[in-house]
Amino acid sequence: MSTPPFEHWAHRAGPGLRRIAGLLCDHAADADDLVQETLVKVYLRWSRISRLENPDAYVRAMLANQHLSMRRSQSRDRRGRRWPGAPAEVSHGEPAVVERSALADALAGLGARQRAVVVLRYYCDLSDEQIADALGCSQRTVRSQASRALARLRTTAAAEELG
Amino acid sequence: MDEQALREALRSEAAEQPFDPGAVGRAVERGRAHRRRRRTALVAAVPVVALAAGGMTAALSGGRLGAETGEAPVARGVGSSLPRPLPLLTQRAQPEAMMLANASGTVTVAENGCLSLFTGSGFMPVAWAAGSTAVTGDDGRIVLYDAGGRRQAAEGDEVQFAGGYQALTSLSGELVGAVECALGETSVFLAQGPVEVLRAAQTAG
Numbered sequence: 001m002s003t004p005p006f007e008h009w010a011h012r013a014g015p016g017l018r019r020i021a022g023l024l025c026d027h028a029a030d031a032d033d034l035v036q037e038t039l040v041k042v043y044l045r046w047s048r049i050s051r052l053e054n055p056d057a058y059v060r061a062m063l064a065n066q067h068l069s070m071r072r073s074q075s076r077d078r079r080g081r082r083w084p085g086a087p088a089e090v091s092h093g094e095p096a097v098v099e100r101s102a103l104a105d106a107l108a109g110l111g112a113r114q115r116a117v118v119v120l121r122y123y124c125d126l127s128d129e130q131i132a133d134a135l136g137c138s139q140r141t142v143r144s145q146a147s148r149a150l151a152r153l154r155t156t157a158a159a160e161e162l163g
Numbered sequence: 164m165d166e167q168a169l170r171e172a173l174r175s176e177a178a179e180q181p182f183d184p185g186a187v188g189r190a191v192e193r194g195r196a197h198r199r200r201r202r203t204a205l206v207a208a209v210p211v212v213a214l215a216a217g218g219m220t221a222a223l224s225g226g227r228l229g230a231e232t233g234e235a236p237v238a239r240g241v242g243s244s245l246p247r248p249l250p251l252l253t254q255r256a257q258p259e260a261m262m263l264a265n266a267s268g269t270v271t272v273a274e275n276g277c278l279s280l281f282t283g284s285g286f287m288p289v290a291w292a293a294g295s296t297a298v299t300g301d302d303g304r305i306v307l308y309d310a311g312g313r314r315q316a317a318e319g320d321e322v323q324f325a326g327g328y329q330a331l332t333s334l335s336g337e338l339v340g341a342v343e344c345a346l347g348e349t350s351v352f353l354a355q356g357p358v359e360v361l362r363a364a365q366t367a368g
Contacts, residue, residue: 022180039190
């Protein structure tokens with residue numbers, strides 16, 4: 001069986017990955033970066049990934065893990081590695097005030113892992129077992145993260161309704 | 164918010180996320196660059212392995228080969244003195260317009276193995292000038308070379324150069340090399356002038 005070209009796959013799967021990335025990230029530029037980094041990794045492993053039964057599912061897991069990894073790295077670097085003269089506010093190439101949906105605001109209040117669980121469970125419709133595999137944690141952790149995330153989203157939604 | 168409502172809200176939110184098809188081409192380009200760097204490192208390693216194997220054969224055969232050819236010590240320590248390419252973030256091309264902010268500090272290898280500038284209070288992520296390379300020198304220090312192969316500075320040197328920092332998001336396709344060298348920051352300092360050594364590091368011996 002010949003390997004399908006990476007480019008064909010990426011053009012087909014890219015929009016779906018970007019949609020997931022958009023739900024995982026607060027900023028469009030971060031979502032673009034996340035997709036870009038993931039595509040590079042997929043390209044480098046394409047001969048293996050293309051032979052998988054479900055490459056799209058595998059890459060979704062890569063995307064989620066890449067996101068968690070980038071968040072860890074950003075958090076670490078922003079804590080202790082500012083250099084003199086660096087801008088206090090990081091520019092994301094977006095206007096300073098961005099109109100966001102209530103859902104985006106609510107998602108922004110979740111931790112990175114909770115958010116990933118919510119997106120994989122309720123947007124990608126993955127089972128707890130698949131999410132646990134993707135994120136490298138136990139199903140119990142997935143369930144507890146999902147439960148906490150839902151509780152938090154409900155609190156946020158209730159607060160918004162109250163005005 | 165019940166689970167079904169959440170599903171619908173997520174679908175609605177996701178539908179508004181645009182995909183840039185150019186990301187595919189950039190991924191291919193960066194992937195190829197990554198493979199080129201890896202190949203270069205492997206090609207550099209092959210003669211060492213061969214030489215080391217040759218040296219070992221000579222030793223096993225009584226050590227006379229080296230004495231006869233005058234090349235006996237060839238395998239000794241050759242691995243440690245081999246120029247080893249270092250992950251480096253560089254600009255794809257020379258800038259059309261120069262930025263003139265001054266950066267100064269000590270050329271240092273950051274925790275992630277990338278050549279950076281230590282300013283005294285932190286690492287400044289640098290995208291070095293187009294074509295720059297960094298390898299381990301004979302004394303074990305990392306040496307930075309420009310596109311023409313001219314030595315610019317070495318690890319431990321206090322240097323200054325012109326340039327300016329810019330958001331990574333505005334540099335799409337303009338940087339090549341190891342993106343991890345951006346140290347997780349969202350902007351990097353683009354080194355655009357020659358690297359001037361203010362004080363060379365003291366070397367042992």
